[in-house]
Amino acid sequence: QSVLTQPPSASGTPGQRVSISCSGSNSNLGRNTVHWYQQLPGTAPKLLIYRDDQRPSGVPDRFSGSKSGTSASLAIRGLQSEDEADYYCASWDDSLDGWVFGGGTKLTVL
């Protein structure tokens, strides 16, 4: 049972916009920023969004993040086949005094 809750799966067709949610609590998302990672099969995770809505250099602006209260969301517009991957959210948890991750969302491009 992950501390941050994500839907196990999401899907969309090429060109569509999809959104992945991440739900937490006051001890994590309510007080701290959220990061998002993309993990392609058999590879290490890659930082996609940091501090709620910031994109590292090299990440396409098709990817965007937002947060409100204890919930966060990753949006992908103009979906492409190479976006098929697992996506994870993460945040610092003040109660656990450590980093916590969501359970991950498997995105399928139909």
Place this chain on the structure above:
Amino acid sequence: QVQLVQSGTEVKKPGASVKVSCKASGYTFTDFYIHWVRQAPGQGLEWMGWINPKSGGTKYAKNLQGRVTMNWDTSINTAYVEMSSLRSDDTAVFYCARRTWDFWGQGTLVTVSS
């Protein structure tokens, strides 16, 4: 360019210990904490803890305290994680990552099997 290169696959018996290394290059090693994260087969990511290579300070995930130790060697820009009393459910890929989560190692598979 920044790189984190980890040691190779490990196979251990239950009850044994394992030590995984993470060699950093392309930046000042002591400027960034190193996180350790593990991922069991088909499962999600689990934070194990971090080490501050400048001070040697560590913080471990509460559920792993007592079984995990992190240390470092600044002379060779390398961080280590050691896990003891291994069980079959510790089988996982171990990753190191820089504090800012922007660079990750390639992962090290640790298999625990009798």
